Amino acid sequence: MISRSTALRFILAPALALTLAGCGAPLSAHWQGLPGKAPSEQGAATESPEVTGTPEGPDCAEVKCVALTFDDGPGPYTESLLDVMEKHNAKASFFLIGKDVAKYPEVVREELANGHEIGNHTWSHQDLAKLSPAAAQRELRKADEAIKQATGAAPTLMRPPYGTITESLKKAQPVPVVLWSDDTLDWKTRNTKKTVKAAEDIKPGSIVLMHDIHKSTVDAVPKILEDLGAQGYHFVTVSQLIGQPKPGVGYETGQKPGTKK
Numbered sequence: 001m002i003s004r005s006t007a008l009r010f011i012l013a014p015a016l017a018l019t020l021a022g023c024g025a026p027l028s029a030h031w032q033g034l035p036g037k038a039p040s041e042q043g044a045a046t047e048s049p050e051v052t053g054t055p056e057g058p059d060c061a062e063v064k065c066v067a068l069t070f071d072d073g074p075g076p077y078t079e080s081l082l083d084v085m086e087k088h089n090a091k092a093s094f095f096l097i098g099k100d101v102a103k104y105p106e107v108v109r110e111e112l113a114n115g116h117e118i119g120n121h122t123w124s125h126q127d128l129a130k131l132s133p134a135a136a137q138r139e140l141r142k143a144d145e146a147i148k149q150a151t152g153a154a155p156t157l158m159r160p161p162y163g164t165i166t167e168s169l170k171k172a173q174p175v176p177v178v179l180w181s182d183d184t185l186d187w188k189t190r191n192t193k194k195t196v197k198a199a200e201d202i203k204p205g206s207i208v209l210m211h212d213i214h215k216s217t218v219d220a221v222p223k224i225l226e227d228l229g230a231q232g233y234h235f236v237t238v239s240q241l242i243g244q245p246k247p248g249v250g251y252e253t254g255q256k257p258g259t260k261k
């Protein structure tokens with residue numbers, strides 16, 4: 001006899017997050033949302049939306065800023081990356097894989113303690129656009145729980161693996177959804193020099209995609225920080241770069257000098 005497993009059921013809360021996502025969406029034409037796959041049921045978050053406050057740091061509408069972002073960690077090289085970042089007083093954003101958080105909980109706590117920002121990159125790096133709405137929400141909420149368990153705080157950003165997410169799932173997120181403007185392809189080249197070159201080919205306001213699970217990437221970071229620092233760049237978190245990103249809204253760039261309202 002087969003009994004229905006209640007463990008597989010996912011309770012959907014009222015679409016609270018949707019009410020917070022009604023402002024003008026600053027999405028650029030490059031956004032890769034997949035509106036054709038909208039689920040019939042809006043999978044809103046079960047958690048209270050974490051509204052990102054005014055982040056401290058340089059005013060990126062007045063000075064040159066870049067947001068370095070590291071996906072797929074934590075991993076064996078993340079701690080040495082944190083040391084390098086601290087030496088340069090540089091902040092970054094880490095998009096974490098939920099199932100790996102428990103392997104390096106102290107590293108994840110250090111990320112937060114050092115002033116970096118933590119984002120949800122799902123529990124097991126699945127393509128959310130290919131999952132059912134309920135399964136996609138489970139991937140996200142399970143990662144939220146792992147991060148909360150390690151740090152005591154919920155992630156303040158989300159980045160979907162492969163940059164793919166349905167429009168309705170994006171709108172239902174309790175945090176801003178962040179893609180990137182500059183892909184270093186570090187995961188593909190696994191080459192420190194090429195990663196440096198790609199990461200330095202940016203503009204103020206860029207969100208740079210890298211992966212701290214590769215040694216070649218972590219080895220590239222000291223030179224990136226030195227060179228871009230010499231060009232006057234400030235290394236900030238995604239929320240600092242954007243200002244006050246809104247839950248359920250997608251972003252792939254931030255503020256640049258001369259854009260003060």
Ligand SMILES: [Zn+2]
Pocket residue numbers: 071072121125161162
């Ligand atoms: Zn990833």
